[in-house]
Amino acid sequence: MIAAQASRTALRVALHRAAHxxxxxxxxxxxxxxxxxxxxxxxAAFRADPTQYDxxxxxxxMRAFMAVRARFAEEQIAQARAAGVRQVVILGAGLDTYAYRxxxxxxxxxxxxxxxxxxxxxxxxxxxxxxxxxxxxxxVAADLTREPLEGVLAAAGFEPHTGGVFSWLGVTQYMRMDxxxxxxxxVASVTAAAGGITFDYSIAPQLLSPPERLxxxxxxxRVSAVGEPWLSHFVPADLLSALADSGFAVARxxxxxxxxxxxxxxxxxxxxxxxxxxxMWAGAAPYSA
Numbered sequence: 001m002i003a004a005q006a007s008r009t010a011l012r013v014a015l016h017r018a019a020h021x022x023x024x025x026x027x028x029x030x031x032x033x034x035x036x037x038x039x040x041x042x043x044a045a046f047r048a049d050p051t052q053y054d055x056x057x058x059x060x061x062m063r064a065f066m067a068v069r070a071r072f073a074e075e076q077i078a079q080a081r082a083a084g085v086r087q088v089v090i091l092g093a094g095l096d097t098y099a100y101r102x103x104x105x106x107x108x109x110x111x112x113x114x115x116x117x118x119x120x121x122x123x124x125x126x127x128x129x130x131x132x133x134x135x136x137x138x139x140v141a142a143d144l145t146r147e148p149l150e151g152v153l154a155a156a157g158f159e160p161h162t163g164g165v166f167s168w169l170g171v172t173q174y175m176r177m178d179x180x181x182x183x184x185x186x187v188a189s190v191t192a193a194a195g196g197i198t199f200d201y202s203i204a205p206q207l208l209s210p211p212e213r214l215x216x217x218x219x220x221x222r223v224s225a226v227g228e229p230w231l232s233h234f235v236p237a238d239l240l241s242a243l244a245d246s247g248f249a250v251a252r253x254x255x256x257x258x259x260x261x262x263x264x265x266x267x268x269x270x271x272x273x274x275x276x277x278x279x280m281w282a283g284a285a286p287y288s289a
Contacts, residue, residue, distance in 0.1 A: 006121035008226040010094035013066060013170055014038060015053050017095075020063045022050040026267040028260065029067040029074075033097040039128045058215060061274035066170075068256045069279055071263055073167040073198040074098060079287035080165035081108065085195045087164035089113060089153070091144075091183070092171035095122055099137045109136055111156055113149070116141040145179050150186045163194030163284070173202045173230045173277075174223075180232055181246060188247035188282070196250070196283015202233040203276060216276050236278060248282040 018034040021027060035043050046053070053059070077088055077098070086108050090096050093112035102110070112119070119141045126133065133139070142152040150160075158164070166187055172180050187197045205216055220230050236253045243251040256279060261268045281287070 005117055005227070007094065007115065007118045007228065009170070009174070009223055009228050010092075010118055014095035016059070016063045016066050017070065018046055019050055019053045019059070020067045022046070023054060024060075024063060024067070025270060026264050027067075028064070028263050028271070029071040031070070031097055031101070033100055033131060036129050037095050037097055037125055037131060039125055043129075058219065058274065060272045064260065064271040064273040065256055065277065068259050068263065068273070069169050069198075069200050070096075072254070072259055072279055072281075073169060075288050076196070076198045076281060077102075077165050077167060080195050080283075083194065083285070083287070085163050085165050087111075087158060087162060087195070089158070089164055089166045091149075091166060091168040093122070094118065094170070095125065096167075096169075097131075098167070099134060100126075100131055102134075104134050104136050106136075109138060109157070110134075111138045111140050111153065111158060113140040113142055113144070113152065115143055144183060145175060148186070149183050158190075160190040161193070164190055165195040165283075166191070166197035166199075168197055168199040170200065172199055172232055174228055175232060177232045181242065184243065184248075184282070185246045188243075191283050192247065192249070194284055196248070196281060196285070196287070198279065198281050200277050200279050201239065202230060203278060204233045204235045207235065208276065212276060215274070219276070239280065243280070243282045249284050250286050251280065251282040252286060254279040254281065 017031060018038060020029065021031060021034050035046055038046065088110040090098060090112045093114045099110045099112060119139055138156050140152055140156045205213055208216055223230060240251050240253055257273055260271065260273050
């Protein structure tokens with residue numbers, strides 16, 4: 001990321017999430033705040049003509065993948081909370097709205113961790129949209145390529161011995177592999193008793209088909225052009241092995257297409273889903289994975 005600039009890719013993710021609410025049938029991931037958080041002017045333009053955000057070749061596939069990953073991540077959070085986990089961490093939160101839609105509880109705390117410039121931008125958008133931060137939410141501004149997650153969460157009151165559930169979507173691709181695993185090792189240590197993490201990752205390009213490789217290269221060039229290049233990708237089997245070595249009791253690699261089928265049933269065929277990335281759950285228990 002550019003140090004003083006809010007993430008451009010976080011905005012693109014938010015636009016895809018908002019467009020999913022208005023354009024796609026079925027709605028795999030319902031988010032009543034997805035359009036509103038963009039601010040009154042953008043919301044009005046969006047509702048007047050949502051197809052303006054549907055111009056690129058890959059837009060429908062990107063929307064479907066982002067809807068599936070968000071739905072799965074929030075299901076994992078719900079399962080963990082039902083099992084007694086009381087600490088929720090949204091890493092690389094961007095314009096994620098989970099904290100503003102989730103049921104409050106005096107015993108549950110949610111931390112949103114993000115780059116300082118991106119988090120400041122989000123807080124301005126929240127204020128402009130009239131979306132109040134709930135009492136159970138804590139904002140943590142941090143650059144995890146420079147500041148270890150352990151330190152920034154400790155400073156924000158996270159209790160490492162009581163377990164936690166983490167959502168980390170659309171981030172690993174933009175971090176160096178050493179930084180990815182430093183974060184994952186810490187998460188493994190604090191979720192050994194309860195909880196875990198959902199994250200997505202880019203598949204190693206050499207494993208892609210020729211058409212998929214063309215799509216990968218095109219998208220990689222696009223994010224690089226806005227100053228946020230992809231830095232990491234993984235071979236699924238190797239990643240599973242590395243997660244075990246990092247201390248996770250359970251690691252499950254998930255095919256987004258299979259999740260789409262689970263969420264949408266017979267309507268799954270109405271959505272096009274990109275296959276350049278996969279989802280992973282790693283933690284102390286499988287929950288709904």
